[in-house]
Amino acid sequence: MTEKIINCYDSHTHFWATGQVAEGLRLFDLQKAEDISNLQINKNHYRSQWLVGFGWNHNNWMLPQFPDKHLLDKFFPDTPVFFSRVDGHTSWINSKAIGELTRLGYDFTTNPKGGAIERDAKGEPTGILLDQAHINALLKLPDFSEVQHQLFFETSQKIFNRAGFTHVRDMSMNLNAWQLLCAMEDKKNLTVNIEAFVTVENLADLARVLGEIKQIKSIPSKQMRLLGVKIFIDGSLGSKTAYLSQKYLKSDSQGTLTWPHHEIKELVRQSWQAGVQVAIHCIGDEAVHKAVLAARDVAAEGVLGRLHLEHVQILRPETVLAMKPLHVICHMQPCHWLSDHTWLKQALPASLVSYLFQWELLRKNKIPFYFGSDSPIEPTSLFNNKKALQLSHEWGVPALNADWKIYHTHPDNQWAQHHTEISQDEVKQVFFNGEPLL
Numbered sequence: 001m002t003e004k005i006i007n008c009y010d011s012h013t014h015f016w017a018t019g020q021v022a023e024g025l026r027l028f029d030l031q032k033a034e035d036i037s038n039l040q041i042n043k044n045h046y047r048s049q050w051l052v053g054f055g056w057n058h059n060n061w062m063l064p065q066f067p068d069k070h071l072l073d074k075f076f077p078d079t080p081v082f083f084s085r086v087d088g089h090t091s092w093i094n095s096k097a098i099g100e101l102t103r104l105g106y107d108f109t110t111n112p113k114g115g116a117i118e119r120d121a122k123g124e125p126t127g128i129l130l131d132q133a134h135i136n137a138l139l140k141l142p143d144f145s146e147v148q149h150q151l152f153f154e155t156s157q158k159i160f161n162r163a164g165f166t167h168v169r170d171m172s173m174n175l176n177a178w179q180l181l182c183a184m185e186d187k188k189n190l191t192v193n194i195e196a197f198v199t200v201e202n203l204a205d206l207a208r209v210l211g212e213i214k215q216i217k218s219i220p221s222k223q224m225r226l227l228g229v230k231i232f233i234d235g236s237l238g239s240k241t242a243y244l245s246q247k248y249l250k251s252d253s254q255g256t257l258t259w260p261h262h263e264i265k266e267l268v269r270q271s272w273q274a275g276v277q278v279a280i281h282c283i284g285d286e287a288v289h290k291a292v293l294a295a296r297d298v299a300a301e302g303v304l305g306r307l308h309l310e311h312v313q314i315l316r317p318e319t320v321l322a323m324k325p326l327h328v329i330c331h332m333q334p335c336h337w338l339s340d341h342t343w344l345k346q347a348l349p350a351s352l353v354s355y356l357f358q359w360e361l362l363r364k365n366k367i368p369f370y371f372g373s374d375s376p377i378e379p380t381s382l383f384n385n386k387k388a389l390q391l392s393h394e395w396g397v398p399a400l401n402a403d404w405k406i407y408h409t410h411p412d413n414q415w416a417q418h419h420t421e422i423s424q425d426e427v428k429q430v431f432f433n434g435e436p437l438l
């Protein structure tokens, strides 16, 4: 039987990164560090003269320990190399890269706040950068070329269209990306509708982002809508940094809240006053709760706006009740259950396990929510989410008592009329403005 999804929607994506990761040098399949000798390298694996790759995971290697610069130096003596670990929190670089970064002003002599530069017995950098040390180095890398950016957008669009999607919500927009996508739209080459958010790194960064949003909004588009700002207030369950109300099992930590209450409030207030929506990355139950309380404080002052809660993987019933007076939309990724369920019960106290993936609780309380993938973290897929809904129920998550396809349908049916035909867990055809895309 063929089923139809109108305006098929992935509600949490990193649109550019989906294309970049697909075109980029993939290190996921390395069995050992020495396998870098067999990499198939092409021109899209370079950022200017830097060779960049993503996805190595030493925990999967025969010798599960961090690699070092010497091995990279052997195969890449003259090219700066920057290989990011699968978690996006660690990099593996070579001596040429250490030299280049030093030239660009990177300080290898001291560890930055919130990060570490791994050192050998002599105190020399080994070529492993952790957390903030990794981020600071990444920010120093030259940009991709305009041609590469264009290719990544085209590749990403193909990936989403083939997976059935005509609407995506992009969490990582910027002015340059907007201009490139507008150019595709003008040439009638854009086959997705995009809702977009711009990331704010910290409160001091908000004014810059609100200015950028103003500039973006001055460039009109029919297929794209700039909606708001996005912040991260906690980490992830996998790295035990999602902020919980209780400690992780076998750990002294309940995760980290990276924005204090008064700063979340200030960001929400200033954004809403500017007519800009707010999206908050919050995975742990206490992070979600803190986000909702801050928004309620702002609403109580008479400043109103829309609040998007991203991931909300663990959600307490009292938090759902606290959402009710607000204009909240939750964005969930059932596919994360597929990847995480093998260890969730070992990492979380039982009472918090019972609060995982509360789509049914949201539905019962009439809080709007949508499903997405977090691509490229998870592959974009209607059927992975469908499968996760079925299997997670067998595992103990309350079943969603409604048609899953509703949550993959964009809420604004006035925006566009596209539709997707699916049958037996396959996308059969995507109609964009009436024309078949596949």
Ligand SMILES: [Zn+2]
Binding pocket: 012, 013, 014, 171, 374
């Ligand atoms: Zn995301």
